[in-house]
Amino acid sequence: MNDLLLCAPILVAAGTGILVMALDLLSGRDDPRKGFLGVVTAAGLAIAAVLAVTLWPGAPAFEMSFLKGVLIVDGFVAFFSALVLATGAAAALLAVDHLPEQGIEPGAFQTLLAFSATGALAFVAAADLVTMFLGLEVMSLAVYALAASKRSSGFATEAGLKYFVLGGLASAFLLFGVAFLYGATGSLDLAGIAAGLAGGASSAGADRVLPQVALVLLLVAMGFKVAAVPFHFWTPDVYEGAPTPVTAYMAGAVKAAGFAVLSRLILTVYQAPSWGGLPLSPADALLGLAVLTMVVGNVLGVVQDDVKRILAYSSIAHAGYLLLGVWATDPATRALNDGVPFYLLAYVAATVGAFGVVSLLGARGEEDMRLPRLAGLSKRHPVLAAVLLVCVLSLAGIPPFGGFMGKFNLFKAVLAADPASNVTWVVVAVLNSLVALYYYLRILLYAYFREPEVVSGDDVAAAGHAPAIRSAPAWAAIGVAALASLYLGILPGRMMAASGSAASAAVVRPDLSAALAAPAALAPGKSSPAPAPASPTVSRRAAVRDAGRDAARDATRNDRDAARNDRDAAHSRSAAPGTRPPRPPRPSRFAAPPAGGGSGR
Amino acid sequence: MTGIETYALTPFISLTMLIPLAGAVLLALVPGRHGAAHRGLAFVVSVLAFACSLSVWVNFDPARAGFQLVEDRAWLPFGARYTVGVDGISLLLFMLTTFLTPLAILGAFSAIRKRAKEFYIAMLLLEVAMLGTLVAADMLLFYLFWEFMLIPMYLIIGVWGGERRVYAAVKFFLFTFLGSVLMLVGIIWMHLKAGGGSFALVDFLKLDLGFREQAWLFAAFGLAFAIKVPMFPFHTWLPDAHVEAPTAGSVILAGVLLKMGTYGFIRFAIPLFPDAAGAFAVPVMVLAVVGIVYGSLCSFAQGDVKKLVAYSSVAHLGFVMLGMFALTQEAVEGAILQMVNHGISTGALFMLVGVLYERRHTRAIDAYGGIARVMKVYAALLVIVTLSSIGLPGTNGFVGEFLILAGTFREALSGGGAFRAIGLALGIAAATGVVLGAVYMLTMVRKVLFGPIVHEENRALKDVSFREFAVLGALVVMVFWIGVYPSFFLSRTTASVRATLDAYKGRMVEQRTALLRGVDARAEDARAAPSPWRVAAQEVAR
Structure with missing residues (x-):
């Protein structure tokens, strides 16, 4: 019974899909009132979201053995699941009146949307890599179909096909990476792999090859899902060609789910900040991806002339900032940087709003969204223009909108992780946001400052005079x-507090408590020579790394198979906050003795 | 700056900000067709805000140096608080903002015809943002308002501006944003440095920062402020923005927005990084004087009245920067007063240009001439405001410029070595700027007002209406009030300025001297060694 209750959000989401399918069959084929299917979908997903945030944070472990080691539910999963489900609900609402205008059949659309959200839940909540792969496929297959759902449009078909082929490739990479990890550790669940890799890290040579290859494969796969450069080539085309509600869903839910799993994989399996002692450290790979992604996304965004493409590049650039956040793991708590979930939340709200406005402008089958079509928007539809203003400025990171707080919080967390060395990358990021401001302002410039060109006759719709869709x-x-x-x-x-607690639960790590509870391991620097006291930054990092490594090694030495039991212990630990080792107060890196302060400048 | 002095019993500051905010929401709810209702409501709301701000003025105690009437509430989980308060540095600017906004709104009644509702909403939101920037005593809160100012101003320039408004609006936004993002990094840096628990200015002031760190942070903050001022090499956005903005936008832009830059220097950049500010003092003063001369020369070359006034802002703000970094009591007080003076005179000048533009739809100086015969009241007002702008004794401009120059000379004469020479040279160059100011302003007035009427259409120009007269009259009253009885205003700033100088001047002068030590040493060497010219001359003579 307990297990059923814990599974309720997933069951409700799946049930919504089945219900919508049944309702679609029961209502007539050409019933003009099919819009209610979208409302039902949205309501179902919203209920699932509410269930997720009420049931999952601090949830007890699953009791039935077939769920143990398959799904994890905790604060982290709850946060991202709710985000995914809310985005799904928003996409369903956006689609209600968008679909008839575009000639898309609503029944199949809304059903697929609900199933995709279900898949995303499984993807986020997966405790082992096979479940993760299944979740990914359920989520993605539905989105492939959704992207191509406007069958009359060549663009949409192209988008669907492109997304399908490249997405299939990404899935193959993921599966390949999973296979390598299994080969390296003999385990498929996240905690077991983590323990296995931590043990392997001490032994040199061939043991490292498999996890190293797996890391690259996994990063490619996840980079594809979150649209990180250089795995972003599909993004603009697919975002542009897909029906706009689907684009909103992809930019919001798929990206959020992708980041949830990426953080969990990277942080759990490769154990930031020790990163498993690989030759190509995950940290370097993430940093490289992050910088490349934000620079390329923003620079290419500047030269676009289509609103959907601009927003697509903006979503690429935001993936860059987020990767920077995932990279800058807090070395003290070894948990996810607590700016990341909040940033995603703010980003998703703004992106869904912006794509929502665009979807309302796509009346009469018009999906061409070149910038001039926005001209005069503030006169024709002042409220839509105001929503666009808020959302676009939020994406640009201008106060007093969520995007600013997201950026601020993220950069603060990145700097806090290691002020002296991270300040360069934060400056790179803020300068990027300056570049981004240019294309965001271009959207507003057309919406607010430009008058529509005067045209006659049939060109009226094409020139942007087509009215927005009326859709409550x-x-x-x-x-x-x-x-x-x-x-x-x-x-x-x-929401920042929620983000913080979600981030602190990001790592599935049975040995964490051992590492933090055994300060004795900190005393003698074992593998690395004791660093000079003049550099406390280095010494603390090394100490934490050693502690983690030692503890993990002990855990493996004792009994590798016992990892499964350890994980159960981890579940119960995350269930009752009281039993979790208290999160140590974040040590300020500046609070170092004055002698060491010099290293920070 | 000595921390928080008194807490507010009644939240007058918040109320002053809340009134325009509520007004903006109210305006949004009034249906679009009632043009007269919108502008009337906007005007009434802004007057109410002014009335409310008077209670801040009345309750302000001039004897105290720190923040007064402080309101402090928890806001964000990581230590950012809603902390607002005024001190002698911000009080005058606070009053200037609430004083200018209703006048700008009243002045816009006839000029803004399209989408009036949105215009007045933007004006009221802009007022909230400006007031918030001036009273925030929490760095994150300050940054929030500081950036938020850009949005309404961007829309005001871009929607209601002139022909090149889109270009000007985007340039304005990008330039100012460039400066401020780096300031955000600086703010986060200091937040972490302070232990990660607070964004309060008073906590940041207690930080002990090394010189290199200060230099970087001063550069980050200084860039943000210097772009806003704008100081000489960063001024290129200003003529575009001023010229393209509608009259009310120009008034607020010149009157208040530019002061945010100079205010930022005296409120944040100097007290937070005194060592770096001291080391940068001489370069900043040089740039300020270059700005004065350059701005004056550019003004002289303009054929467009509005552009002329815009460049004159560069020159006037140069005076403010010079006074602020001269670091004497009278110079800094003069700089603060000069900020207000510039807001009043330049605001009035933009209004006067707007009056002409509404009648003739051109701003070219050539299009006018001899209009003193047809617009008598207008001519009188323009002459008064011009004289105030060039600093004639008896008007407000004189007081500010005199104090700044006197303070600069006194600091130069009291300083030793190279600074003495540099300070004197800068003071003399700045004083020349006053003369140049008279040249271009009076030339403009002569060309516009006097001489024969060349263009026939100018014969039919209507003199200022009662509404326009009310706006300009209020500004002219302030011109004379400050000009004749400045201590009424200056006395409010004295305590805060003295506290700031007492706390930071020593460190700044030390660094300034250290920077110039190399120059001094070289001068010593040169004095000791025989001049090569003399040696050569002796060779030749032999």
């Missing part, structure tokens, strides 16, 4: 997105 559900969705952006910018306290 979609207006509700974008209204919530805009208000959320404002709320996150002015009173972000609650």
Whole structure:
């Protein structure tokens, strides 16, 4: 019973899909009132989101053995699941009146959307790599079909095919990486692999090859899902060609799920900040990806002339900032950087709002969204223009909107992880946001400053005079997105706290408690010579690394197979916050003795 | 700057900010067709805000140096708080903002015809942002308002501006954003340095920063402020923005927004990084004087009245920067007063240009001439405001410029070595700038007002209406009030300025001297060694 309750969000999401399928069959084929299917989908996903945030943080472990080691539910999963489900609900609402205008059949669309969200839940909550792969496939297959759902459009078909082929390739990479990890450690669950790799890290040579190759393969696969450069080539085309509600879903939910799993994989399996002692450290790989992604995304965004493509490049650039956040693991707690979940939240709210406005402009089958089509928007639809203003400025990171607080919080966390050396990358990131501002301003410039060109006759629709779709559900969705952006910018306290607790639960690591509870391991520097006291930054990092490594080695030596039991212990630990070792207060890197302060300058 | 002095019993500061905010929301709810209702409501709201700000003025105690009427509430989990308060440095600018906004709104009644509702919403939100920037005593809160100012101003320039408004709006936004993002990194850096628990200015002031660190942070903050001021090499956005903005936008832009830069220097950059500010003092002063001369010369070359006034802002703000880094009591007080003076005179000048533009739809000086005969009241007002702008005794401009120059000379004469020579040279160059100011302003006035009427259409120009007269009259009253009885205003700033100088001047002068020590040493060497010329001359003579 307990297990059923814990699975309720996933079951509700899946049930929503089945219900919508049944309702679609029961209603007539050409029933004009099919819009209610979207409302049902949205309601179902919203209920699932509420269930996820109420049931999952601090949830007890699964009791039935067939669920143990398959799914994990904790604060981290709850946060990202709710985000994914809310985005799915918003996409369903956006689609209600968008689909008839585009000639898309709503029944199949909404069903696929609900199933995709179900898959995303499994993807995020997976405790072992096979479940993760299954979740990924359920999520992605539905999105491939959704992207191509406008069968009359060559663009949409191209988008679907492109996404399908490249997505299949990414899935293959993921599977290949999983196979290598299994080969290296003999385990498929995250905690077991982590323990296995930590043991392997001490022994030199061939043992490192498999995890190293696996790391590259996994990064490629996840880089594809979150649209990181150089695995981003599909993004602009697919975002542009797919129906806009689907684009909103891809840019929001798929990216959020991708980042959840990426962080979990990288942090759990490769154990930041020790990173398993690989030749190509995951840290270097992530940093390289992050910088490349934000620079390329922003620079290419500048030269685009289509709103959907601009937003696509913007979503690539945001992946860059987020990768920087994942890279800058807090060395003290070894948990996910607590700016990342909040940043995703703010980003998703703004992106969904912006794509939502675009989807409302796509009336009468018009999906061509070149910038001039926005001209005069603020005159024709002042409220839509205002929503676009809020969302786009939020994406640009201008206060008082959520995007600013997201950027601020993320950069603060990145700097806090290691002020002296990370300041370079933070400066790179803020200068990138300056570049990004240019293309965001271009959107607003057309929406607010330009008058539509005067044209006659049939060109009216093409020139941007086509009225926006009247759709109460979609207006509700974008209204919530805009208000959320404002709320996150002015009173972000609650959500930041939620983000912090989600981040602290990001790592599935049975040995964490051992490492933190055994300060004795800190005393003698074992593998590395004791660093000079003049550099406390280095010494603390090394100490933490050694502690983690030693503890993990002990765990492996005792009994590698016992990892499974350890994981159960981890579940119960995450269940009852009281039993978890208290998160140590974040040591300020600046609080070092004055002698060592010199290294920070 | 000595921390927080008194807490507010009644949150007058927040109320002053809340009134325009509520007004903006209210305006959004009034349906679009009622143009008169919108502007009337906006004007009433901004007057109410001014009335509320008067209570801040009345309750302000001039004897105290630190923040007064402070309101402090928890805001964000990681230590950022809603802390607002005024001190002698921000009080005058706070009042200037609430004073200018209703006048700008009143002045826009006839000029803004399209989408009036949105315009007044933007104006009121801009007022909130400006007030917030001036009163924030929490760095994150300050940054929030500082950046938020850009959005309404961007829209005001871009939607209601002139022909090249889109270019000007984007340039304005990008330039100012470039400066401020690096400041954000600096703020986060200091937050972490302070232990990661606070963004309060008073906590940041207690930090003990090394010189290199200060230099980087000063560069980050200084760039943000220097772009806003704008100081000489960063000024290129200003003529575009000023010229393309609608009259009300120009008034607020010149009147208040530019002061945010100079305010930022005296409030943040100098007290937070005194060593770096001291080391940079001479370069900043040089740039300020270059700005004065360059701005004056550019003004002289303009054929467009609005552009002329825009470049004159570069020159006037140069005076403010010079006074601020001269570091004497009278110079800094003069700089603060000069910020207000510039807001009033330049605001009035932009209004006057707007009056002409509304009638003739051109800003070219050539298009006018002799209009003193048809617009008598207008001519009188323009002459008064011009004289105030060039600093005639009896008007406000004189007080500010005199104090700044006197302070600069006194600091130069009291300083030793190379600074003495540099300071004197800078003071003399700046004083020349005053003369140049008179040249271009009076030339403009002569060409516009006097001489024969060349263009026939100018014969039919209507003199200022009652509404326009009310706006300009209020500004002219302030011109004379500050000009005749400046101590009424200056006395409010004295305590805060003295506390700031007492706390930081010593360190700054030390660094300034250290920077110039190389120059001094070389001068010593040169004095000791025989001049090569003399040696050569002796060779030749032999």
